[in-house]
Amino acid sequence: MQGMLHYRSKVAAAQEDLRRVLVLAGAATMLALGVMAVAQAQTSQTPPNLAPAQQPGSAEPEVVGRLRTVEQALNQTQSEVSGSQQPNFPQASSTVEAGLRTIRELPQQAQGQQDWREARQKLEQVQQFLRGERPDQQQVASALGDAAKAVGTLATSMSAGGEASGQARSGSGAAR
16 A cells, blocks of 8 residues: 555656646747747837838738747647646646737737637637636637637738738728
8 A cells, every 4th residue: 555655656746747847848938939029029110101011912921920930839739738638728828828919919900800800719718718727628629729720810811911901901991
């Protein structure tokens, strides 16, 4: 019996070590995403009057790159959540929060698009699922996948350049 207790304490210690490593890895990932976002934001901040004219197909590459990074992080988190016996929900939550920050920092014209609203809604839905005391692993994994697809769709529409942003501008202003 004592051997069994000793074995359980080793297992518990190993699980605790694994949790710590996963939390640290998640924190490092989030820090890297944050640093990349700040660096990209600093390099892309030019006065509106000095910005080059947008041409079709010339969407802001920094914005699209940031969205693709968020999409990849969500996909990776989704596969980690779905493939783990003890998913790291705090890391998933951090990834979702970083994604929400990224899409909220998009230019105002992008925020009028249906794709933007859909991505925001999917990310907020994942956030809701993660807030519970004991999140449902399958539900969170599925919602993470949906959010990744929505962010990918938003990135694709942003990379369409002038067409997508022109639709957003004309749709938010005067009637056609």
